[in-house]
Amino acid sequence: MPRNHRPAKSIRVLLAEDQQMMRGALALLLGMEPDITVVAQVATGDAIVDAALLHRPDVALLDIELPGISGLDAAALLRDEAPDCRVLILTTFGRPGYLRRAMEAGAAGFLVKDGPVEELAASIRRVLTGETVIDPALAAAALSAGPNPLTARECEVLKASVDGATVADVAGKLHLSESTVRNYLSAAIGKTGTRNRMEAVREARQQGWL
Numbered sequence: 001m002p003r004n005h006r007p008a009k010s011i012r013v014l015l016a017e018d019q020q021m022m023r024g025a026l027a028l029l030l031g032m033e034p035d036i037t038v039v040a041q042v043a044t045g046d047a048i049v050d051a052a053l054l055h056r057p058d059v060a061l062l063d064i065e066l067p068g069i070s071g072l073d074a075a076a077l078l079r080d081e082a083p084d085c086r087v088l089i090l091t092t093f094g095r096p097g098y099l100r101r102a103m104e105a106g107a108a109g110f111l112v113k114d115g116p117v118e119e120l121a122a123s124i125r126r127v128l129t130g131e132t133v134i135d136p137a138l139a140a141a142a143l144s145a146g147p148n149p150l151t152a153r154e155c156e157v158l159k160a161s162v163d164g165a166t167v168a169d170v171a172g173k174l175h176l177s178e179s180t181v182r183n184y185l186s187a188a189i190g191k192t193g194t195r196n197r198m199e200a201v202r203e204a205r206q207q208g209w210l
Contacts, residue, residue: 097208109133
């Protein structure tokens with residue numbers, strides 16, 4: 001089929017990417033595929049669900065680190081709000097913990113951005129047929145890394161501890177006592193094998209647990 005001939009029923013894609021140049025390039029390249037149409041582009045996580053409900057894409061192509069909610073959180077919302085939309089995570093950060101969280105959120109695929117656009121287009125087609133598409137190297141890394149050792153509450157406390165927040169700041173934000181916050185931080189530091197909470201935050205982010 002000629003590349004400039006678009007079939008009557010093409011795959012409708014929503015693209016969520018905060019970097020304008022990357023978003024534009026992806027939209028342009030995917031739009032050159034004869035059976036793919038980019039029907040919506042958003043720059044923030046908060047805009048994903050509304051755009052999906054408005055444009056009814058077949059596949060949502062989501063970055064992870066977005067302003068507002070993350071692509072992983074948006075994937076979980078789409079599973080409930082737009083269950084017919086398949087989610088494909090496309091990210092710069094191929095971290096094992098991100099892959100596990102993406103699968104738990106109902107994503108149908110997880111790819112890193114350094115692959116060719118032809119591979120991305122093929123993956124969009126594959127997830128639409130019901131397949132799960134995962135970067136092979138990342139899948140192997142995720143299996144060797146094991147599950148996230150942190151509890152949901154420990155992750156929440158670590159997230160609230162960034163940007164110089166004090167224990168009192170974290171306690172106030174999460175409506176916990178300061179002693180409870182210290183206990184969660186101590187547990188997280190122990191589980192990550194680090195020396196302090198800043199190192200624990202860094203390690204947890206590197207693993208994709210936050």
